[in-house]
Every structure is written in structure tokens, then in C-alpha cells.
Amino acid sequence: MAPSVPVSPLAPTATPAMPTIAGLRFAAGEAGIRYKGRTDVTVAVLPEGTAVAGVFTRSRCPSAPVDWCRANLGGGRARLLVVNSGNANAFTGRTGVASTRLTAEIAGRASGATAAEIFLASTGVIGEPLDASRFEGVLDRLVAEAREDGIAEAARAIMTTDTFPKLATATADIGGVPVTINGIAKGAGMIAPDMATMLSFVFTDAPIAAPALQALLSRGVEASFNCITVDSDTSTSDTLMLFATGGAAERGAPAIADPADPRLAGFAAALDGLLLDLAHLVVKDGEGARKFVSVRVEGAESDASAKRIALSIANSPLVKTAVAGEDANWGRVVAAVGKAGEAADRDRLAIWFGPIRVAAEGLRDPAYDEAATSSYMRGQDIDIRVDIGLGSGRATVWTCDLTKLYVEINGDYRS
Amino acid sequence: MAPSVPVSPLAPTATPAMPTIAGLRFAAGEAGIRYKGRTDVTVAVLPEGTAVAGVFTRSRCPSAPVDWCRANLGGGRARLLVVNSGNANAFTGRTGVASTRLTAEIAGRASGATAAEIFLASTGVIGEPLDASRFEGVLDRLVAEAREDGIAEAARAIMTTDTFPKLATATADIGGVPVTINGIAKGAGMIAPDMATMLSFVFTDAPIAAPALQALLSRGVEASFNCITVDSDTSTSDTLMLFATGGAAERGAPAIADPADPRLAGFAAALDGLLLDLAHLVVKDGEGARKFVSVRVEGAESDASAKRIALSIANSPLVKTAVAGEDANWGRVVAAVGKAGEAADRDRLAIWFGPIRVAAEGLRDPAYDEAATSSYMRGQDIDIRVDIGLGSGRATVWTCDLTKLYVEINGDYRS
The missing domain is CATH 3.10.20.340 (ArgJ beta chain, C-terminal domain)
Structure with a gap:
């Protein structure tokens, strides 16, 4: 049914080497959400104390996972990110809400995280109930297996009809201490009957509190992801999240809570640049793009x-x-x-x-x-x-x- | 360069037989605007006393002929309509304004109409100066040759990349006297480097004064031409005009000046239906349309x-x-x-x-x-x-x- 789509001619010729961030681990596996034998679930295990920020689709009909994440953002803490493909859990009514709850329960048992520390993203078919019981026995294994050097695998695992994985990395300086920013994204590939979604997850070891992180992300998205368009169609599930483990504090980076703190200037610029890189990669993998x-x-x-x-x-x-x-x-x-x-x-x-x-x-x-x-x-x-x-x-x-x-x-x- | 485009599968199977309207005459010919040997200019010669109404593109960058027509609408009277294809006279700066003036001068000498009674529409390439001197010797011949049974030829002559001519006719009753409404349109066929334009011209013998005519047209366009879209792109030149010769007064139709006059109800309904027919025909000839x-x-x-x-x-x-x-x-x-x-x-x-x-x-x-x-x-x-x-x-x-x-x-x- 679907045409065989070659790798976009706009794909970068090389994938960046991604440094690891201490305590941040990734794994991907198969839960049989829509098809058997296909990688369809990815986890990011975040160290205790990780702060979180997020921006989401402006759609008036957002997916259940988007509602879930928005509600959890207030807590400001994250321990686990679960991304599934195959089913967007969008336009699924009360069933969809129940699916996010069950996913979080299973994820909580697997990781020890509370429901408020678990963030969810789903991409795939719209309007089909998501059978979250399929995560049972899968998430605990993935949490156990997750590796610090797994981000490249995660970037590949969240792809749906993307023709190449999207990764970017940057470094910045906070109070004289170097910090890392790593990001991955999946883009605007859509194949009927699937509904595409832009998902992007960015991770840093900078010790930045959630409100400041949110301010940086909300500002950074304006000139990057909010300035790209493939076909003017907005997904019900667009999600961009930024996680800060704070690990650089052990190396002497100062903890920062005020978004106006001048010591954030370099980090903000590096983050803006990384968001723009990822946004450009999404456009370069737009369906059928040649230019x-x-x-x-x-x-x-x-x-x-x-x-x-x-x-x-x-x-x-x-x-x-x-x-x-x-x-x-x-x-x-x-x-x-x-x-x-x-x-x-x-x-x-x-x-x-x-x-x-x-x-x-x-x-x-x-x-x-x-x-x-x-x-x-x-x-x-x-x-x-x-x-x-x-x-x-x-x-x-x-x-x-x-x-x-x-x-x-x-x-x-x-x- | 341009692909050979077959007639739209959505084209109507039959073209309506168009009744004539007394004193309203049409002709088409060649002025060599862009190519030699191609019909590229059409005139409608309107009897003395014809009232006129119009609605135009909402583009902030309208063509020179759109500006010309808007300025002339205030007079409320029309004697001649000149439509050329091959050149849209859009984004042509002061040259464009001069071209409309020269066209009107030539048209005035050909028809005896004053500049305020002449209406112009252009479709074709954008950004190229329109050499209006080419109308010299052409418009006078067309005005002389124009025939009351020429509307089907006119519908065909204003086509650019349309795959079929668009005509519709309706009758209504005003004060017990039947009146005719005839309309033609050209649609949304666009081929680089030409810029398409929706043009539609509607003619009636009903004796309706210009302000009432304008009210009827402005209302009628809302649920017809303003409710169609082929690709969300708005032309610089979209033009819809309604001309009322008043000829039915000779057969006893009452002259009507008040748009709220209840005797207009049947006419308004017939006009709305005809505008919707024409708007649907434009969609059915949208580029590449199959459904x-x-x-x-x-x-x-x-x-x-x-x-x-x-x-x-x-x-x-x-x-x-x-x-x-x-x-x-x-x-x-x-x-x-x-x-x-x-x-x-x-x-x-x-x-x-x-x-x-x-x-x-x-x-x-x-x-x-x-x-x-x-x-x-x-x-x-x-x-x-x-x-x-x-x-x-x-x-x-x-x-x-x-x-x-x-x-x-x-x-x-x-x-």
C-alpha cells in the first residue's frame, strides 16, 4: 500500500557523535502495539531530581498523552519518559484517558516513579483504542536494560515514516562548568492511515529548575519549531520536552532557578541553536521533500x-x-x-x-x-x-x- | 513545458442553452498580448443604462484592473467590459496603471463609453508590463462585431488553463415579469509561469439599480464563491461582476432600487443559485481534481x-x-x-x-x-x-x- 520512500536527499551526510549524560539511560523494544516484530516502544530513564519542561500542540483536539503530560508538568519532576509508536492514542475518548493511566501504572511499577513523574508520548494511528496492557512485562525489561549510550538507538526507535534519525548535540558553559545538551526528534512523515506527529526530546545535565527550564524552552521554540511548516497541518500530538538531570552540579555547576539569571545566557543560546538544528532536520525529512x-x-x-x-x-x-x-x-x-x-x-x-x-x-x-x-x-x-x-x-x-x-x-x- | 491536461472528469456532461438578453452583445478576438494566433481578448457590450456591481479579491496586492474596477463601481453604470488573457497586469507598478488607462481610452473610442463606464479584467502572467497599445484596432472591431448570441463564445474565450467552459443560466420573476440571469466564469487553472485568476461575469435584464445590485451580489457571494477553495491560494485578480441591463422594464418589470424590496426575493434566490452553480464549476475544474x-x-x-x-x-x-x-x-x-x-x-x-x-x-x-x-x-x-x-x-x-x-x-x- 504505502510507497517505498527513499532516504530524503536533504538528510545530513553524517550523524553527530552523542556524548552521554550521567544517569540518563535509553532503551527500545517491541510491545506489539499495532504490528508484531516492530520496535514500537522507547523509554528514557531519568535520574532522581530531573527537572522537566514541555510545549505541546496547539490543537483544540489534543491526544490523551498530551493532556497527561500537560497535567504533570506542574510537578516539575520527571523520572521516566515512555514513547510508543503504532497508535497515537488520539481521539480515543475515555478509553484514551484510561490507557494513559494504565501505561503510567505499568511504568511506575517498572521504574519506581510516581505517576506525576512519568511522561508519555504516542504516535501512530488515530482513533483506535491503545491496548496499554501490552506494555506489561515490556517496560520493566526496558528500564532494566536501558543504557547511557542508547540515545542513537532511541532516535531511531521513535521514527515512524521518517527516512533518517534526527539527533543534535551542543555544549554550553554555566558558571565555568561545561554542560551537555542532547536532542532527538521524529518528524512529519505521515502514511495513511497513520497520523504523523512531531516529537522531540531534549536532555541536559545542567542544574536548572523546572520554571526556568520552561521559560527557556517556551522562548526557544518560538524561533525554531514554531517557525517550520511542512504542509500547514498540525498534529493532535506534537510534543517537545526538555529534561535537566542536574548532574553537572556534581562537577560544580551552579543550580539556577531564575530564568533571567545571566549565567544562563550561554546555555540559552546553545539550546536555541540545538532546537533550530532539530527543527531543520524535521523539515529536511518532510514528506517528499527535495529542497x-x-x-x-x-x-x-x-x-x-x-x-x-x-x-x-x-x-x-x-x-x-x-x-x-x-x-x-x-x-x-x-x-x-x-x-x-x-x-x-x-x-x-x-x-x-x-x-x-x-x-x-x-x-x-x-x-x-x-x-x-x-x-x-x-x-x-x-x-x-x-x-x-x-x-x-x-x-x-x-x-x-x-x-x-x-x-x-x-x-x-x-x- | 506544461503537461497536457485532459478535461476534468468532474466536467458537466452538457452545456446549458443560454437565452439571449436584449442589447447585450459579446465578441472575442486576438490582440497578440502574449502569444500570436490565440484568442486573448473578450468584450461584452452593454446597453445604455446598465447598472453594475462587483466584488473583488481580498488580496492586499491586487492587480491594476481590480483597482480600476473598484474605482469605477461608484458611478454604478457600465457600457463595456474588456477581459484579456495572457497578462494579468498585476505587480506592474505605475506601468500597470498607465496600461489600464490606455485600454480604457481605446475602449472608449471603440464604444463611445466614458472611462467610468468601462470595466477591465486581466488574467495571465504576473509582473510583466501589459502593452495595451495592442488593443488598438482590435476593440473597435470587436465592439462592431459583437452578437447577442455570443456568450458561449465569450465563456470559452476567457478560459486560460480551464479544461471546460463554465456557463449557467436562471430565470426569476420580478413583479410578475420573467427576467433572465446568465453567468460565465473562468477558474483556478494555473500553469507556471502564468498566475490563475477566478473571473466571473453575470448579466441580467432585470431593472435593478446599482446599490441594490451590489447588496444582492455581496450577499450572494458569501455562500458561493467565498465558500470554495482549490488550494487556499488567493489570486491578485479575482473578479466577480454583475451587470443589469434593465431591459425587462420594457416588458413591464418594475424598476427596483431598494435591496430590501420584497419583489426581489425570487431574483435573489435565483442569483444565489446561479452563483453557487458557477462556483461549483470552478471547483470541478480545480487543477488535477478527480473528486x-x-x-x-x-x-x-x-x-x-x-x-x-x-x-x-x-x-x-x-x-x-x-x-x-x-x-x-x-x-x-x-x-x-x-x-x-x-x-x-x-x-x-x-x-x-x-x-x-x-x-x-x-x-x-x-x-x-x-x-x-x-x-x-x-x-x-x-x-x-x-x-x-x-x-x-x-x-x-x-x-x-x-x-x-x-x-x-x-x-x-x-x-
Whole structure:
């Protein structure tokens, strides 16, 4: 049924070597959630005292695990993360709530964690009851087997229709002590009847308290995961969590509770960079993607206005098919600016594809060179820049092109 | 470059026989706007005293002809409509304004109309200067040759990448006197580097003054052209105009100036029906369309909320590719409801595909029958219905499926 999808041509050529974080262990195994003989459950065992932060889908119809995690965030502590694929436990009503409870019970017996310290994420088919009893006998084994060097396996295990695992690592300095930040993500691969979901989990040994961690994550997501779009569709299950074990305190890193503490500046910058890396990897594995597109809007009335215009361009099927066709179709960019509903004056617009200004002052650039532009459009990375010419608001978002493979992957074509 | 696109499988099997309207004449010809030897200019010659109304694209970057028409609407009178294809005269700056002026000058000399009585529409490439001098010697000939039975030719002449001409006719009764309403449209066919545009022109012999005509049109467009979407992209040039010659007054129809006049009820209903017919034809010729999809949302907090949810479903690439794949993927419908940003409670949602309820109370319907649903999805007309379960707001919108042919048509694939 599903087409055989080759590894994205935008996949990175090398996977980063991931340092370990003391006491943080990973394992993956099979629980037979939807299919037999397939890795479908992953755990991250977190050392005592781990602080947690999270951001979740803005969907008004979130999955049961998203509700579960949101409710637990208030406690600020995490001991175990359980991720399953095969079933999203979304749109499952009261059964879904019962499934999250049963999963947490089994996970609690396996790890000694309280229900409030257990975090859950599910991805897979929507609307099917999740039989959580299948975790019985599996989670205890995984908790026992989990290894500090297991993050690469975890990154692979949470994949569904992703064509490559997504990992990123960074280091930062807190009070003169180096700390590590490791992140993994799964992206926007969707195959009927499965529903894709963006999941990302980030781990650090920095000793940062939960409220400060939440502030850093909420800020960091704005310019990274909240600035990517594959097809404008939001999952019921999108989840991004940040866990801080605090282990670096043993090496002398100061414990930090105030998000405004200046000693967090380096960590915040490293975290922002890592979130952006992971977000870009998700776009580079967008269904059918052949080109990585950045859309930068400047000169808008405000940053918020610039972002809405940039998303209007990045979500335009006509812009995305033009990029797929290697066509510098700036008329479609003008149309996408026009439909964004934000202040714009067609006679002040300027548009660039890469270094080439194709239009200025509401007209095709007199120096426009068709051959040079076509050559640029044949590249893999396409930068579209628009100057609205009205103010100083700016924003950048990232997307991929829209190809026939996207339709094939998502269309199933049962007939 | 452009793929050869077959006639849409959703095209009507027969074209309606169009009655004539006294004094209203049409002609089409060649002005060599972009290519030689191609019909690219159409005129409608309107009898003296014709009232006019119009609605236009909401784009913040409208074309020069849209600006021209908006400015002229205040006069309320029309003598000549000039439509050209090949060049949209959009994003052409001051040159574009000069082109509309020159077109109107030539049209005025050809017809005797004043500039304020001339209406213009352009479709085609965006960002290229329109050489209006090419209309010289063409418009006067077309005005002279125009015939009352020319509307079918006009419907064909305004096509760009449409695969079939779009015509509709209706009759109504005003004060006991029958009146005719005739409409034509061109739709959402887009081929790089051309930019498509929805154009529609409706003509009646009813004696209705311009302000009342505008009220009828503005109301009628809400439930028709404003409820269709092919790919969520808005053109810089979308134009819908309604011309009333008043000729039926000679047969005793009362002249009506008040939009609230109860004698207009039948006319308003007939106009609404005709606008809906034309809007449906545009969807049925959407690029690559193989299925005609209606999305009905009820039980929302308000009608406006219902419409936003319905458009979120109708614009979702995942819903549209699922329909193309004949997959009753209601999980994607749930996701599209969730991302609309409107009030929704996943545990109250119910979803139908045609007569089959697939989900209720936040769960898959226990009586769900996969075989019956698959059989329904193989049909050409797909009705998706969602009950939000919160209030009494309702709306229906129409769209088509998203197929590989859409990507092919719009992707150009120069490489």
C-alpha cells in the first residue's frame, strides 16, 4: 500500500557523535502495539531530581498523552519518559484517558516513579483504542536494560515514516562548568492511515529548575519549531520536552532557578541553536521533500506581521510546487504576500531568490537574469527573501517543496 | 513545458442553452498580448443604462484592473467590459496603471463609453508590463462585431488553463415579469509561469439599480464563491461582476432600487443559485481534481466559527490527499478541526463520510463498516460532515481532492 520512500536527499551526510549524560539511560523494544516484530516502544530513564519542561500542540483536539503530560508538568519532576509508536492514542475518548493511566501504572511499577513523574508520548494511528496492557512485562525489561549510550538507538526507535534519525548535540558553559545538551526528534512523515506527529526530546545535565527550564524552552521554540511548516497541518500530538538531570552540579555547576539569571545566557543560546538544528532536520525529512526552503520577511509592520506573511508564503501550495519545479515564480510570492491579510503595498515590495533580486518597487527587477535565476533554483537550498518596505518587522520560517511524492505518500491510492 | 491536461472528469456532461438578453452583445478576438494566433481578448457590450456591481479579491496586492474596477463601481453604470488573457497586469507598478488607462481610452473610442463606464479584467502572467497599445484596432472591431448570441463564445474565450467552459443560466420573476440571469466564469487553472485568476461575469435584464445590485451580489457571494477553495491560494485578480441591463422594464418589470424590496426575493434566490452553480464549476475544474468534495460543519459556536472549521478541513493537504486516495481518514479531519483555532471538544465530535457515521462522541463509531466506507470513497462526489456538538453554527464549503496532477500542473518541472 504505502510507497517505498527513499532516504530524503536533504538528510545530513553524517550523524553527530552523542556524548552521554550521567544517569540518563535509553532503551527500545517491541510491545506489539499495532504490528508484531516492530520496535514500537522507547523509554528514557531519568535520574532522581530531573527537572522537566514541555510545549505541546496547539490543537483544540489534543491526544490523551498530551493532556497527561500537560497535567504533570506542574510537578516539575520527571523520572521516566515512555514513547510508543503504532497508535497515537488520539481521539480515543475515555478509553484514551484510561490507557494513559494504565501505561503510567505499568511504568511506575517498572521504574519506581510516581505517576506525576512519568511522561508519555504516542504516535501512530488515530482513533483506535491503545491496548496499554501490552506494555506489561515490556517496560520493566526496558528500564532494566536501558543504557547511557542508547540515545542513537532511541532516535531511531521513535521514527515512524521518517527516512533518517534526527539527533543534535551542543555544549554550553554555566558558571565555568561545561554542560551537555542532547536532542532527538521524529518528524512529519505521515502514511495513511497513520497520523504523523512531531516529537522531540531534549536532555541536559545542567542544574536548572523546572520554571526556568520552561521559560527557556517556551522562548526557544518560538524561533525554531514554531517557525517550520511542512504542509500547514498540525498534529493532535506534537510534543517537545526538555529534561535537566542536574548532574553537572556534581562537577560544580551552579543550580539556577531564575530564568533571567545571566549565567544562563550561554546555555540559552546553545539550546536555541540545538532546537533550530532539530527543527531543520524535521523539515529536511518532510514528506517528499527535495529542497530545503527558507523564507525571510523583513520590512513588515512588526515581527508578528512578518511571521504571518512568511508562513503565508511557506504554506502556499503554489509557491511550494514552483520551488519543486525549480521555477523562480515570484508572482506566486506576491500573491502569497497579498493573501496574508497583513499590511503590504505592492509598489514597495522587493523579492530575492538567493542573491538575485527578481523584483523591486512593485516591478520585475530590470537587471533580472533568467539564466542565473534558473541556475540558482536548481540548488537544494532555496532562500526566498521579501522586503515589505513598510517597517522593521522581520521573521524567518523554513519549509520544503511540495512534490508528487508528497501526494503519493499521503494519498495511499487504495483504488 | 506544461503537461497536457485532459478535461476534468468532474466536467458537466452538457452545456446549458443560454437565452439571449436584449442589447447585450459579446465578441472575442486576438490582440497578440502574449502569444500570436490565440484568442486573448473578450468584450461584452452593454446597453445604455446598465447598472453594475462587483466584488473583488481580498488580496492586499491586487492587480491594476481590480483597482480600476473598484474605482469605477461608484458611478454604478457600465457600457463595456474588456477581459484579456495572457497578462494579468498585476505587480506592474505605475506601468500597470498607465496600461489600464490606455485600454480604457481605446475602449472608449471603440464604444463611445466614458472611462467610468468601462470595466477591465486581466488574467495571465504576473509582473510583466501589459502593452495595451495592442488593443488598438482590435476593440473597435470587436465592439462592431459583437452578437447577442455570443456568450458561449465569450465563456470559452476567457478560459486560460480551464479544461471546460463554465456557463449557467436562471430565470426569476420580478413583479410578475420573467427576467433572465446568465453567468460565465473562468477558474483556478494555473500553469507556471502564468498566475490563475477566478473571473466571473453575470448579466441580467432585470431593472435593478446599482446599490441594490451590489447588496444582492455581496450577499450572494458569501455562500458561493467565498465558500470554495482549490488550494487556499488567493489570486491578485479575482473578479466577480454583475451587470443589469434593465431591459425587462420594457416588458413591464418594475424598476427596483431598494435591496430590501420584497419583489426581489425570487431574483435573489435565483442569483444565489446561479452563483453557487458557477462556483461549483470552478471547483470541478480545480487543477488535477478527480473528486468534488463538500465539507459541512454544524454544531459550531457560530456560523462564522463553522465556516473557519470547514475551510480548515477543506484546505488541509492531508484531508485532500486522503480523499484522492479514497481513504476515509477521519483522523485527519479531527486534526483539521483541532488546528482551526475554533472552539471544539474532541469528545463531542461526530464525523460522517456521506451517509456513514465513522466517529461519534470522540471515538470511532462502533458500527463503522470499512467495506461500506471504502465503497463510498470510490465515488466522485464526497460529502464530509462534522458535528462539533457545541452550538447551532453551520456552514458548507466545497473543494476538490489534491492529486499528483495538481503538483505536475503547478510544478512545471523545468529541470
